[in-house]
Amino acid sequence: MYNILLQNDSETPIKNKSPSESSADVTVRMFPSDANPAGNVFGGEILKHIDMVAGIVAQRHSQSNAVTVSMDSVNFIKPVFVGNVLKLNARINYVHNSSMEIEVRSEAEDIITGIKTVTGTAFVTFVGLDKNGKPKPVPKLLLKTDEDRTKFAEGKIRMENRLKHRKKI
Numbered sequence: 034m035y036n037i038l039l040q041n042d043s044e045t046p047i048k049n050k051s052p053s054e055s056s057a058d059v060t061v062r063m064f065p066s067d068a069n070p071a072g073n074v075f076g077g078e079i080l081k082h083i084d085m086v087a088g089i090v091a092q093r094h095s096q097s098n099a100v101t102v103s104m105d106s107v108n109f110i111k112p113v114f115v116g117n118v119l120k121l122n123a124r125i126n127y128v129h130n131s132s133m134e135i136e137v138r139s140e141a142e143d144i145i146t147g148i149k150t151v152t153g154t155a156f157v158t159f160v161g162l163d164k165n166g167k168p169k170p171v172p173k174l175l176l177k178t179d180e181d182r183t184k185f186a187e188g189k190i191r192m193e194n195r196l197k198h199r200k201k202i
């Protein structure tokens with residue numbers, strides 16, 4: 034049922050987009066239920082938000098349903114504490130056929146002191162799906178800036194490495 038809501042059945046082709054057209058920022062407050070007794074936010078809680086913000090980017094780019102197929106290079110660089118504001122920024126780096134590499138960067142803000150700390154980075158691969166739940170081609174990436182071109186080239190290398198180690202069952 035939910036899938037149906039995410040399908041774009043319009044005859045109009047979906048336009049190619051630059052990374053800036055699909056990028057997303059999400060801000061969430063961390064509460065005691067998100068953390069261990071010492072006040073450190075669980076890695077899994079942060080991962081949930083990483084997956085969610087990356088999903089916004091993937092669905093904005095593809096204008097279709099899209100699902101996570103892999104997460105890698107997840108680095109928790111600094112702790113996030115109860116009371117912090119967690120800010121996540123996500124952008125699309127690379128598109129192949131149905132697959133998309135999304136880069137997520139997270140930052141914790143202590144709203145009392147105003148200090149902002151980069152706390153994590155990750156790459157999430159999403160795949161665009163058609164209404165039957167099968168992979169479908171997604172729009173191409175329009176590379177407008179030097180950063181877009183560099184990140185696309187780096188994303189291509191990472192995707193090739195990912196696929197070398199992909200587990201098929």
Ligand SMILES: CC(C)(COP(=O)(O)OP(=O)(O)OC[C@H]1O[C@@H](n2cnc3c(N)ncnc32)[C@H](O)[C@@H]1OP(=O)(O)O)[C@@H](O)C(=O)NCCC(=O)NCCS
Nearest residue numbers: 100101102103129130131132158160166167168195196199
């Ligand atoms: C997405 C899904 C339908 C793809 O099925 P599949 O049989 O792997 O399809 P394919 O082999 O044709 O691969 C489709 C694309 O996914 C990419 N892909 C699949 N697994 C991948 C992985 N682990 N890492 C990176 N890319 C991957 C392929 O390279 C291909 O990309 P391309 O079209 O750009 O060339 C299937 O893997 C699935 O349903 N997974 C569960 C998704 C989900 O529920 N996620 C939420 C978390 S449980």
